[in-house]
Amino acid sequence: MSEAISLISTFATDEDCARGIEALHAAHIHNFRAFYPYPSEPLLEAANEARGLGRSPVRWWVLTGGLTGFLSAIALTIGTSLEWNLNTGGRPVASIPPYVVIMFELMILFGGISGVIGFFFHSRMPVFDPEPGYRSRFNADKFGLVVQCAENEVSRCESILRGAGAEDIQREAAPAAAAHGH
């Protein structure tokens, strides 16, 4: 691989940025990263499509967590009741209906916690070093598209980006072992 170049393009609107992503996707350039200040629907869809991804795997974390919570609530409530066999008000030792409340609450609790952990895990957060090409305006009012390409492809990329409506494009030497993934 020859010298890698990062093209840091700035877009004013989410539509422009989405168009840029679509154009890159159409040009089979996939070594890019997008930054946006708010989760615009068209952008999310475009990025997903460009990367060929389904929905976020955080879903499975939530499902697993929820099921774990539900099952552990069953074990907790019934198990601890059987430990002492105490009679309260003539009810059976393991009375299921009141335990449903506990099962529901633990399901929500575990699901929520594991979802957030999943979010942090899949987002690789906490991030200790800024991603190459990050600009603080990308967190405020501008949309960023950082394309990493070989030197010989720079002009093609630039033209694609400009065609999509990029306001500004900067060039930067890409970090040596930058492996863009998701």
Place this chain on the structure above:
Amino acid sequence: MGTTNRILIPIALLIFIGGAFTVAFSERPWAPRADVEQPIPFSHRVHAGINKIPCQYCHEYARVSATSGVPPVARCVGCHGSSLLGGIEPITQPWTDTHQPPFEIRWNRVYTLPDFVKFVHKPHIWAGVACQECHGPVETMDRVVPVHEINMGFCLKCHEQRGATQDCFVCHH
């Protein structure tokens, strides 16, 4: 932002783990005290171990009452000599702070139970529970030190094994 997080996150974890350890291993004021000194150097090893005096010879109330009873001084005199009113001759060294009457011995309590536990020795003796099961091998000790922490879990373990009552109300009322 990177450096700060690299420092702060481990610190937070350390604080959490340290706190957990502190709670887990901190001193429990209700635990039995092993450092109880008695006013006289009475030896259970000599009495119950070497001379094989049965426990209930001295702790005679255990089979009839809630409390096992500490033997009256007269019981000591029964074996050790009859010069009660003149003062019992100490075996090794003076056994009270003063040589003057009153002769009562102010023992320090080794085993304590909170007031809300109504432990009764009587049924345990009649059920054939050996004294050592709770008090440990007293016959080998010069000075009695607790072997078990007498807490509810300790009671329950035995009650479960022997199929004894697990009715809370029997002990807590």
Place this chain on the structure above:
Amino acid sequence: MAAAVESGITTESPTLIEVDRQAQFAFSPGGVKYWLWVLFCAGLTALGGAYWLHQIYYTFNITGYGQPTMWAVYITNFVFWVGIAHSGTLISAILYLFRVRWRTGIFRLAETMTVFAVATAGLFPLIHLGRVWNFYWLVPYPNERSLQPDFRSPLVWDLFAISTYLTISVMFLFTGMIPDIANAREKATGFRRILYSILSFGWQGTDRQWRNFSMVYLLLAAFATPLVLSVHSVVSWDFAMTQLPGWHSTIFAPYFVAGAIFSGCALVLTLAIPMRRLMKLENLITIWHLDCLSKIVLLTSVVMTYSYATESFMVWYTGDPIELATFHERYFGPQGYWFWLMIFCNCVVPLLLFIPTVRTTTIWLFIVSIFVNIGMWLERFVIISGSLSTNQDPSQWKFYMPFATEIAITIGSFGWFLMNFSLFAKFLPIVSTTELKDGIKYLRQAVREVYPYRRAA
């Protein structure tokens, strides 16, 4: 930067950066007046705390509690604060799922209110405990006795519901706030930069982060929705599961949930109206937002009126003399004035909101919301203390009046809530710029068209 911030939104069609500036002005460092206010709230908290310590040390002797009003002001406060919490989750989670656009300006505020209201509410079961130092026995944990809580008890449900609710609310609030904190991080300096750096966990708004963020936010919203309905139902079961006349009723769960949303939205109004003025948020929390919120207040007020009618009708229709006697005392007994004051606050005053001018005039809205807050506190007080006062055995009837301890602790709880809320508002993004920017065209519309544009003072 200060000059730029002060300018804020100056155009009729605010740009994204103007939204940022406006929001960041809101949580820029506060002045002397702000800190005096925080100090005042801290003083109230300290007062309540001191009374609590006093109560722990000198027992309940120094309260107005006694047979038969085993529960009174403390549990009233508990239910009140839990109820307050609900509107936050409603606005942030349910309205998010329904993609309701007007939530953008106020949902962060409402969510923050939720978290601190739950945190305040959670104190009251402890304050109310006879032996608070043993509160952890309600939590299952391994112990040598193998003795665990009784999961049949509605109080244990409560514990699980409230702690789940607090956890989920905190996570929901915090997760949603990460992009905003990251945004703030970029412009902040000094201590605040360190704080925001830590709290943003290095968020940069990459496509990967946004993708997972959207999913987790959606799922948390989906979880919070049944949770918000369940939590106040569980709280209502503290009462409905008993056999006490006045408590033993199947309508309690929906009735409490409706009441919770009613009181919560009213408190959002109470908080938002002075805040948007003091923090110059008029263009982010617009009259449009307040109008929509007050319509919810109006709706739930009518639902509450209906609930009161249903509750009374059910009692009359069953003809159970014990229930009838309790309700007779509630309406016409020695403490009947509480009930009628409550009806006035909850059913009569909110009817003003039918008038559009009232809905769009902040001072009117503020007054109405204060009445609703008082009314909803009284409702819980009437249900809890009143029903206990007129229980199954007439020889054990006795009415309750709070002592200084309960009053001070109640005031302290408001101090505690307001102190936390004020600190949050000045240190963390109290409006979500992310969402405002996402819905910028609705904001522009609100600023420009729906209501006459008014320049920020």
Place this chain on the structure above:
Amino acid sequence: MSDGLSRRTFLKLAATAGAATAIPGCEPAARKIVPYVIPDENIIPGVPSYYATLCNECDAGCGVIAKIREGRVIKLEGNPNDPISQGAICARGQAALQGVYNPDRLGKPKRRLPDGTLREISWEDALKLLNDRLAAAAKAGKDRVAFIGASQGPTLDKIAVTWAQAYGSSRVAFWARINDEPARAAADACFGRRDLPVYRLNQAQAIVSFGADFLETWGSPVEQTRQFAEFRTPRDGTNGVTIGKAAYVSPRMGLTGAKSDLWVAANPGTEGDVAMAVLNIIASQGWLAKNAAVDAEAVKKFTAAFDPASVSQRSGVAVDQLNQLAAWLGQADGALALAGGDDPQAYIAAYLINALTGNVGRTMVFLEGAPAEATTRPEEVHAIIRAISSGAVDVVVAAGGANPVFTMPSEWGAAAAIKGAPFLVWMGEVPDETAAGAHLLLPTHHPLESWRDSAPRAGVYGLGQPVMQPVFASRPLHDVLISSAQNAAAGQTIAWENAQDAITSAWQDLQGKLAPSANATDFWNQALRTGGAFQEAAVTAVTLKGDVLNTPLAPRAESRSQFTLVGFPHIFFYDGRGANKPWLQEIPEPTNQIVWDGWVEVHPETAARLGLQTYESTYLYGGINVLEIATPSGRLELTANVTPLVKPGVLAAPIGQGHTAYGRYAKGRGVNLWEYLPAGSRAVPVTVRVLEKQYKIVTPLGKSDMMGRSIVEAMSVEELAAGRQPEIVREEEADTPKTAYEMYDPWKYPGHKWGMTVDVQACTGCSACVAACYAENNLPVGGKFEVDRGRIMSWIRIERFIPTAAEAAKAPNLYIAPIMCQQCDHAPCEPVCPVFASHHTPEGLNAQIYNRCVGTRFCENNCPYKVRRFNWFQAEWPEPLNLQLNPDVTVRGPGVMEKCTFCIQRITTAEIDARTANRQLVDGEIITACAQACPARAITFGDLNDPNSAIIKRRLENSARSHNQGRTYTMLPEFNALPQVTYLRSLYWEKA
């Protein structure tokens, strides 16, 4: 530890393994173990011992059994061998313990300095001072020493007389304001003998009491309650099931009126006239007994002044009611008229009714060998007071709880006379009003700490032994008297060394009389063991004196005053001596339910006339309006308690409060009625003014209206006889299914299953059970403030409801029942507890584990019976009251819930005893404190799984399966809590 505790007592106390004063927490109870030097053979630490002795709280002379743990008395129970108490004692008897351990007892002798302050002095100095003054007085002349004390039994009284004689004096008064003099005078007038008749209430079919509150304070309440309960228990009569008919003639209802069929509200002081009018009707109706041997005309002539019409006018009793009373007394097969109060005419009338209807010798008997009169006649006491005030006495000794300054009529001027005596010696326990003016104060033993005997009636000789070492540095009163007498200059020899010696020798004499052939030691030991010597005394035949019908009685003049103040002895304080016991102050007076204060009962009509708040609007508290009542002896201020249980125009106030001394619990509450009541009467015409100021009197009771709920149920005798269930006024009962739908299989209780049955018909509301529960279960006393906040801690309460006007036709006069934890099978309190502190035991008990409780108070919210009690405050037992605490019961700390446990400590102890002895539990072996104390035997406790147990028998007898057709009910059945306490309905006669 008080300085007053003797060292020996201290050792005993220190030897207790688990001193019961610790609160639930992790602090160990005690750190030291101090064994005996020489063991006491009778004491096994941890095992109680029991001694028979005597109760000294009133003159009834009940025998009691004292329960001793580690050398201290912790509980009193009735002595089953004693024919009077037969195993029960009243609330006052239970509270005698708080007399022993009263924190306000005088600890050391004190003398008053010239500046009026008191200084502690040694016993030696005190006795020397006493003896010197006595010797000087004796030297000065005859009768210059006076003794005023309460009667302490024949032997001890003899010591007092002997002591006085040693100092050349005969001025000895055994004083009691409430005394037998009217009864004795009447007996003298009618039958020519001054002894007291013995009543057999259970052998009557009709009882009419003319002012005798025989269920509260008159006579021997424990015995009468037992007999009355028997009399009112349904039995097979000639026309099916029947109960005895009772009527109470009095201006206020009280418990006696509440439990009678008829409360005849007569004007104060007219009870005797009503009795005479009844006699008039009996004579004119020809209901005189054949064997009365009296000419009906003579009776008519004798009662001519009491024609029903004029008596009706004076007494405010309708003629119909007079006729009814006459019919009951004249026509019943066995009837009894009782008279109470201070009016001898009422007694004469009642005695005449009994004699002329042939009931003397049947329901009212005189026994052979009646004991000597215990109290001195009031006129003799008055003479001694006159002598004191005239300066004829140098040394006055006030002793033994007589408290003359407090109780003597104000027109005697006793207070000034006694306080003005040159040298006043006070001997007693808690310094009272008399002690306030004494020059020398000597602490004496409590009766439970000293030797005594008693002779309450023929054939009953009680022996009282000290049951524990003294708590304070006191000495037995009569030891002091004997040693003082031995010092007397007169040089007489005193036959006894000390009081114990006197008792022993008296019992040697008694053995010579009762069992001359018996071994002296055996007789003595037997008496110690059983509490005395009890024999069946023969009945003496008496005849009416010929001239009694020729001595016409004068009708009481009609009172012209609009209002009359009536003093009635408080059921717990009696003449004032009970007021220093915190239990008695804290337990609500049964009919008014007021605590810690004095009050004045005002009828709603009177209240309306005075412009007070009406009865309905004051149900939240006792009352706040203060009345100023002007009597001939001064003005008094009392808070009005508006209640329909008193006659309109009558202001009834309890006697016994109004102490200005007598310890922290008695001081400064209410008004001392004795000051305002004239000698020989308990009613005085007054004028009333409502004051501006308000003073709150407090009650733990909310509404007095039962609101038609199934709490205290009643049915008519006719319904019971016909096998009908009571007509249900309540709507919901019809809808309540007979057997509720059960979602879950019921729990099985294979071993024991404890239950209780309470006979509401037998219960008189005397509150002995409440006091017994306080003693047994270490219940704390809160005081007025706490009660006002709703923090009374009693586990068992006497519930009292007043039937509304609508209910009155089909209700007893008052609904009264004891309510304790119902130990429900479906206990609503249990599933709401988050930590299992409240749960069900395998023996069917609803357990409350104090140390597990975190104090959410949810359980009490869900309890339909509101019987759980929360420790709102830190319980306090000022030393040495803490020595009374039962070591078998945890003392609860603040913040935990507590409630009736069915005396689990007794159950556990008995079960351990049975198991270690390898035998089955015997029915009756376990008896709860309340059931044990009940004089009416209304409470039965037992094992529901034992088909032969007394409780199952009692339930079967009274349920629909037997001929009695169902008196059984459970409280508030609509909550389907399945209580294990069942009640038996109260009964009333349908009003014609």
